[in-house]
Each structure stands twice: as structure tokens, then as C-alpha cells.
Amino acid sequence: MTGISHPVPDAFESVTDVIEKLAAHGYIADRRLAITVYLLFRLGKPVLLEGPAGVGKTELAKVLAAATGRRLLRLQCYEGQDESRALxxxxxxxxxxxxxxxxxxxxxxxxxxxxxxxxxxxxxxxxxxxxxxxxxxxRPVLEAIRSREPAVLLIDEIDRADEALEAVLLECLDEYQVSVPEIGTYVAAVPPCVVLTSNNTRDLSAALKRRCLHMFLDYPDAERELEIVRSKHTGLPDALAAQLVGVVRELRGLRLRKSPGISETVDWARALAVLGAAELDAQLLMETANVVLKYERDLKRALEALPHLVPGGRAAPAEEGAAHDPRRAPSPAHTHANGHTHADEPDGRAVRAAMDQLGRHEVGYRLPSGPSAAEPHRDGRSGQGQRAFSAAVRRRAR
Ligand SMILES: Nc1ncnc2c1ncn2[C@@H]1O[C@H](COP(=O)(O)OP(=O)(O)O)[C@@H](O)[C@H]1O
Ligand SMILES: [Mg+2]
Structure with a gap:
């Protein structure tokens, strides 16, 4: 699909090859993810990765660029982003x-x-x-389209941006082209490999999803998470790392505002290694839980639960009585082995779904039918200034 004018070594020979090449660049992928990556290159379709923060979505795009020798172009999305300036x-x-x-x-x-x-x-x-x-x-999107070298285009955290950005991107995702009304249409000579990520704080449009391979990246299973921690050479002995992975997975089963991601597990392992941990007891975990939990309420919940999550933890000394209240501490029995809770105990996904209800994006927002379709223009042309202005007016009107 690519490399007609600028040949590059064909990205991946097989699904196994994906797993091996990503691993060589420090990324541990399971087979399901590797299949998606393989298809992404073979079918030449963009991929949309959705899932909680800290499960390796952004990292995958970076590693894909490194593993295939491609240039990485990154569009970091944010709320109120001027959609046309993304291009x-x-x-x-x-x-x-x-x-x-x-x-x-x-x-x-x-x-x-x-x-x-x-x-x-x-x-x-x-x-x-x-x-x-x-x-x-x-900007990164047009740069990726105009690039004479094969590129990886990362459109990161698209759920942070307004839906208008999704509409503006459709042309690029569909045809690997970008229209600049004043100049014409740029068509990619070498289609970039496009990775979109979403932390799932709102639903993305069906139009966007239709154009992408889709994958929900969840927290890894214990075995893969341990493998990832190992691969980071944290210095924490293997047995303790395995125990720590188990503890983090239990914490993910609590009703936390921000569940610890893989990077938090790795950070915690590093912190414990630096402190010279010889065993994981409740006290040490409680003393270092702030490494991975960044909200006070989350920390409080974790401190209540931690004594129940390590062997012999119940007897461990507790701070300010926080760990003395077993009423609020979930028993491990309430949590599935994969770290997910029963339906009556909302897990991260349910919390995110609740966030969707908060209406970050106003009701009745209409998607423009195309980058310039809605704007009045002279000589059949409409410029970015006009689009930027209408975006600003829309924002002010909110
Ligand atoms: N499969 C993986 N293999 C190796 N490291 C990983 C993996 N997944 C996540 N990580 C680590 O976790 C960190 C956070 O991942 P990141 O891609 O930023 O998460 P997300 O974009 O999903 O929020 C990365 O910097 C990386 O060190
Ligand atoms: Mg990310």
C-alpha cells in the first residue's frame, strides 16, 4: 500500500512479526492487539484505540513509528481546539x-x-x-499527508476535542487527503499510518468510527502486566512485582476517579525498588500509594482497602484509623480475577460512562457537513480565517 515512490522495508511480515518488533522496542502486545496492528498496515486503514488512561495507546503509536522507521507526527487534541488549525x-x-x-x-x-x-x-x-x-x-495532519517519507500520524485523545474536529478529519481518514480551499487538495503520495486514541470520556461519532479499525484497549491481564513491569527493569524482585500487579488490579476494582494505569504500576515498582522493599506489606504500600493515586479521595479509598489486599495485611498498623474500617474495604472475593467488579460495583468503564452524561459537549451540537460547507464564501472559496471565526463564535455562544 505504501512506499511506491519511497520504498521502506515492508512494515510487518506477520502477526508474530508485529509482536516481536514491538517487543524489540519495549512494547508488549498481546495477539489481539498485534492482529489489529497487522491489519492496520495491510488494509491501510486508520485505527481507533479506545480505553482508559495509561493502557499504552499513545505508546503504541510511538513504538509503531520507531519499529517501522517512520516519522511520528502527533496532533494532541484539547478542548476548544480550533478544528481547522489541526490541519x-x-x-x-x-x-x-x-x-x-x-x-x-x-x-x-x-x-x-x-x-x-x-x-x-x-x-x-x-x-x-x-x-x-x-x-x-x-500542522501535523497536513504535514503527514504532504510527507514524502512514510509517517505515523498520531491523533491523540480525540475525545478531548469538540466533535467538529472529527468532522474535519473525515476527509483525511477517508481519502488520505486535505483540502485547502484557497489552494486545492493535497493527496498523500505515501499514505500515513494513522492512529487515533480516545480515553473514552465521550462517545465518538459513528462517522469517525466507521472509517477506522476499532480496538478497545483495556488494562492487561496480570501476566502481561507483569511482563511489562519486568521489561521496564524497575529493580523490584520478580515475586514482589507479581504481588504488586495483583494489588494494582484490586485497586482498579475500587470506585476510583482515576484508576492506576500500567505506567502507575511501573512507577510504583520503581519507587518500591528504590526504597529497597524486601517484601510488600500493607504499611509500605500505604506509605507509597501516593505514587500512583493522584486524587485525595482515591488515596483514601486505597488506604482503606490496602490492608485487605496483602497477606497478613489486616494486622498491619494503620494511619489515623483509615485502615481500621473494614466496612468500606472491598473483599477480593468481590472482584473478578481480571480486576473487574460485579455489575453492581461500577468499574472504571461505568464511571466513564457516567462522565459521558455530564455533557461536556452541549446538547444539539450539529456537525458541519464538511470543512467548508457551512460557511458563506466569495468566489466559491472559503478560508481558514472564516472557519476559525465561526468556531470562535460557536464557542462564545456556549
Ligand atoms: N504494552 C505495553 N508495553 C510496554 N509498556 C507499556 C505498555 N502499555 C503501557 N506501557 C507503559 O505505560 C505508559 C503509559 O502508556 P500510555 O501510552 O501513555 O497510555 P495511554 O495513552 O493509554 O493513556 C507508557 O509510557 C509505557 O511506559
Ligand atoms: Mg495517551
């Missing part, structure tokens, strides 16, 4: 500089204009000079 920007500074330098030439053009309207008309005729490739600053 490109006009270099206003450069445009201004050129108009200053060309002042005399511009004066000549309008010198014999009979009135203001005629002068404006003549300047307008020169639009094409200033809205041309020379003054275009490509």
Missing part, C-alpha cells in the same frame, strides 16, 4: 512581512484606482499570491 495555519507573520517589503509594488497596483472599492478589488485579485503554498504552515 494547517496561514503564516500571518510572513504574510505581513511580505506586504511590508512589497509596499511599493502594492502601491503601484492600486495607484490609479479611481476609488476605494476599485483599490480593494485590485488587492483582492492578488489573494492567490498571499494564500499560496509559500504562506501555509502545515
Amino acid at each position: 494547517y495555519e496561514w503564516d500571518y507573520g510572513k504574510q505581513l512581512l511580505y506586504t511590508q517589503l512589497l509596499r511599493e509594488k502594492i502601491s503601484e497596483i492600486v495607484a490609479d484606482a479611481p476609488d476605494l472599492a476599485a483599490a480593494v478589488e485590485r488587492i483582492g485579485d492578488q489573494d492567490g499570491v498571499f494564500f499560496s503554498d509559500r504562506f501555509l504552515s502545515p
Whole structure:
């Protein structure tokens, strides 16, 4: 699918090859994920990775770039992002500089204009000079499309952005092309490998999902998580790492605002290793739980539960009586082996679903039918400035 004009070693030969090459770059993938990655390259489709924070979504894109020798271009999404700027920007500074330098030439053009309207008309005729490739600053999406080398385009945490961004991206995801109304359409000579990630704080549009291979990346099973921790050379003895993985998985079963991700397990292992832990007792875990839990309420819940999560923990000394209240501490028996709770105990996914109800994105928001379809424009063209303006008006109106 790629590399016609710029051959690169074909990315992956097989699913096993995916697992091996990712592992060589420090990423432990299970077979299900490896199949998705393999298909992503073979079918040339974008992939959408959804799942809780800290399960390796962003890391996968980085490692894919490293493992295939491709350049990584990353669009980090955020709330209130100007959707058109995700694609490109006009270099206003450069445009201004050129108009200053060309002042005399511009004066000549309008010198014999009979009135203001005629002068404006003549300047307008020169639009094409200033809205041309020379003054275009490509943002990651357009850069990936224009790239002459194969690239990995990471569109990270798209759920943070407004839905309008999804609409703007559809053309790129569909056709590997980006239209700049003033110039024309850029079509990728070498289609980038596109990875979108979402932390699942809101539902993404069906239109976006339809265009992507989809994968829900959940917390790994204990075996793979231990393998990941091992691969990070944390310095924590294997037996303790295995125990720690078990504890973290139990913590994920609590009603935490932010469940610990894989990176937190790794951080905790490192912290315990630095402290020279010879065994994992409740007290040591409680003393270091702040390494992985960043909200006070989460920490409190964890401190209540931890004495019940390690052998002999119940007898461990507790701080301020926090661990003395067994009423709120979930028994491990309430938690499935995979770290998920029963249906009556909301797990992370249920909490995220609840967050969806909070309406980060206003009710009745309408997706524009295309990047420029909704805007009035002169000469059949509409520019980024107009789109940026309408986006700003929309935001102000909220
Ligand atoms: N499968 C994996 N193999 C190796 N390390 C991983 C894996 N998954 C996650 N990690 C580690 O966890 C960290 C956090 O992952 P990240 O990709 O930032 O999570 P997400 O984007 O899903 O929130 C990474 O920097 C990496 O060190
Ligand atoms: Mg991420």
C-alpha cells in the first residue's frame, strides 16, 4: 500500500512479526492487539484505540513509528481546539512581512484606482499570491499527508476535542487527503499510518468510527502486566512485582476517579525498588500509594482497602484509623480475577460512562457537513480565517 515512490522495508511480515518488533522496542502486545496492528498496515486503514488512561495507546503509536522507521507526527487534541488549525495555519507573520517589503509594488497596483472599492478589488485579485503554498504552515495532519517519507500520524485523545474536529478529519481518514480551499487538495503520495486514541470520556461519532479499525484497549491481564513491569527493569524482585500487579488490579476494582494505569504500576515498582522493599506489606504500600493515586479521595479509598489486599495485611498498623474500617474495604472475593467488579460495583468503564452524561459537549451540537460547507464564501472559496471565526463564535455562544 505504501512506499511506491519511497520504498521502506515492508512494515510487518506477520502477526508474530508485529509482536516481536514491538517487543524489540519495549512494547508488549498481546495477539489481539498485534492482529489489529497487522491489519492496520495491510488494509491501510486508520485505527481507533479506545480505553482508559495509561493502557499504552499513545505508546503504541510511538513504538509503531520507531519499529517501522517512520516519522511520528502527533496532533494532541484539547478542548476548544480550533478544528481547522489541526490541519494547517496561514503564516500571518510572513504574510505581513511580505506586504511590508512589497509596499511599493502594492502601491503601484492600486495607484490609479479611481476609488476605494476599485483599490480593494485590485488587492483582492492578488489573494492567490498571499494564500499560496509559500504562506501555509502545515500542522501535523497536513504535514503527514504532504510527507514524502512514510509517517505515523498520531491523533491523540480525540475525545478531548469538540466533535467538529472529527468532522474535519473525515476527509483525511477517508481519502488520505486535505483540502485547502484557497489552494486545492493535497493527496498523500505515501499514505500515513494513522492512529487515533480516545480515553473514552465521550462517545465518538459513528462517522469517525466507521472509517477506522476499532480496538478497545483495556488494562492487561496480570501476566502481561507483569511482563511489562519486568521489561521496564524497575529493580523490584520478580515475586514482589507479581504481588504488586495483583494489588494494582484490586485497586482498579475500587470506585476510583482515576484508576492506576500500567505506567502507575511501573512507577510504583520503581519507587518500591528504590526504597529497597524486601517484601510488600500493607504499611509500605500505604506509605507509597501516593505514587500512583493522584486524587485525595482515591488515596483514601486505597488506604482503606490496602490492608485487605496483602497477606497478613489486616494486622498491619494503620494511619489515623483509615485502615481500621473494614466496612468500606472491598473483599477480593468481590472482584473478578481480571480486576473487574460485579455489575453492581461500577468499574472504571461505568464511571466513564457516567462522565459521558455530564455533557461536556452541549446538547444539539450539529456537525458541519464538511470543512467548508457551512460557511458563506466569495468566489466559491472559503478560508481558514472564516472557519476559525465561526468556531470562535460557536464557542462564545456556549
Ligand atoms: N504494552 C505495553 N508495553 C510496554 N509498556 C507499556 C505498555 N502499555 C503501557 N506501557 C507503559 O505505560 C505508559 C503509559 O502508556 P500510555 O501510552 O501513555 O497510555 P495511554 O495513552 O493509554 O493513556 C507508557 O509510557 C509505557 O511506559
Ligand atoms: Mg495517551
